[in-house]
Structure formats: structure tokens, C-alpha cells
Amino acid sequence: MNTLASDPAKSGQQESSKPLGKGLLDPVRRYGEYVLGGALAIGMLVSIWAAFLGTPTDAVQGDVQRIMYFHVPMALLAFFAFFVVFVASIVYLLRRDERWDWLARASAEVGVVYTTMVLICGSIWGKAYWGTWWDGEPILTTTLILWFIYVAYLLLRFYSGRTESGARNAAVLGIIGFVDVPIVHFAVTWWRGLHPTGYVLNGATPDTPASVFLALLLAMATFTLLYAFLLLQLYRLERYTTEAERLRAQVEYGDDSAS
């Protein structure tokens, strides 16, 4: 079978089994995850506090505007997650090192989760402010297309198994799919719609209180930590799954290359 596991030289198995920076990075490996998890828990609490109590109520939108404090950071980090898929896919196609494939797969999953949250929360905000759950305006439509592209990416990964051809096809989709990210970002300026344009991030409103920027920055930091934490877990999951499949192949078929 043409699996990543069946060709360790090509798939980078030998490289992936090598510990990188052993000794020097040991404390980071051992305690880094706990520090990250602790910082994330604190960040979540502080961000919720800042969004609910640390910022003034919007004069036009009212309380529902506070959805922005996680809607905007999640959207930006979803773009970043797909950018990581884009870069990791290019490097995978150039080097055929499976660790880049694991990274692309992990980042795509986090990106899809973030985009799902963005669509759900944006829809709730739309119902409260526009009076409709969904409007076929450009940024909503292009974001939905983005979601479909990366759901298709994950389905491709799932149904093609851990084969080299599956990884290659997914890498191509990960590169082509990224084309939609700038389209989503510029949709509000290219095709004017109902969606707010550059509400805070572009500095379009000089009267915006500093606490609003601070709350956004806090939420941005929290969701970045969450992205890093999820990426770490999913990358490790990919590594363990690949190792388990190799050992299983070794046991069932006596495949020496799996060891």
C-alpha cells in the first residue's frame, strides 16, 4: 500500500523520530504545555471580564457589540491558521517531510473550528443587529466558501487515509484554498455590504475608547494561546497515530520498514 509509513526515507520517518534539541529543550517539552494551559485559562477569564465589564456599551449596537471581542480575533486567527496550512503544504511538497503534513493537517482543523465559531457568532450578531440570521452579502458568502474549502480538505484527509498521494493532494488543496483568504479579507472594501468595515482595527473611529482596543488585544492574545495549545495537541495526535499505524503494520504484515 502506498502509505506514508511504507517509505520512511521519503516520508521523513527517520527525521521525525529524531529528538530536536534534546537536552536544551527538555524543560520546555516537560513544562511548556502546562505553562501554556495555565496562561490560556487565565487569558480566557481576563478576556471575558474585559469584554463584559472592562469596556463601555456601544451607543448604537448596545450589548450585542461585545460579540466583536471574540468574533474579530477568531476570524483573524482562522486566516492565520489557513496561512500556516498554506506554508506547511508548500514545504511538504518541496521536502516530503511528513512533519509538515502533520502541521498542515492540525492547523486546518483548528482553522475550521475557528471559522465555524466565527460563522455562528456572526450569525447571532446579524440576527440581533440586522434582524436576519444570514444575508447573502460578500463577506459572509466568501467566509462560508472558505469554511467549505477547509472542510473538504479535512474530508479529503479522512477518506484518503495516511497515504502519500492523500497528503500530496491535500497539500495542493491547502495551497489553492488559501486564495479565498485575501478575498474574504477585502470583500468588505471591494463589494460594499452590510458588514462593518474596519470597525476598530483600521483605526477608523478615533473616538473609540482605549479600553476597547485593550479588550480586543487581550482576546487576540487569548485566542492565539488557544490556537497554539490546540495545534500542539493535534500535532502530537498526528504523530502518535502515525506511529501506531506503523507499528500495527509491522505486527500484522512483518513490515520491517515500520520499525
Next chain:
Amino acid sequence: MSGSTYLVIAYIIMWAGVLAYLGWIALRMRGVRTELESVRELVREREQAANAGRAGDE
């Protein structure tokens, strides 16, 4: 429904979703670790059996 109600619904969905996803990842991680341990054990058993067979031949 008022704006505050929509806000609370959005926050509950978002954070419950994040926590559920973290829980799902933990379950997947536990499953794959269990699988990895059992397969490692199988490999060890096979190696021990092979070594015992070689020792018997000698």
C-alpha cells in the same frame, strides 16, 4: 429577544464549543495513546518470542 440575550447565547455557544472541542481532543488523545501502548506491547511480545526461538535453536 434583547441584544444582551443574543450576547449571552453567543458567549455560551462559543465557550461551550471550545470546551467540548478540548474534551473531544483529550478523548482522541487517550484513544490513540491506548492504541499505541497496546501495539508497542504486541511488538515487544513478538520480539521476545523471536529471541526465545533463536535461543532454543542454539
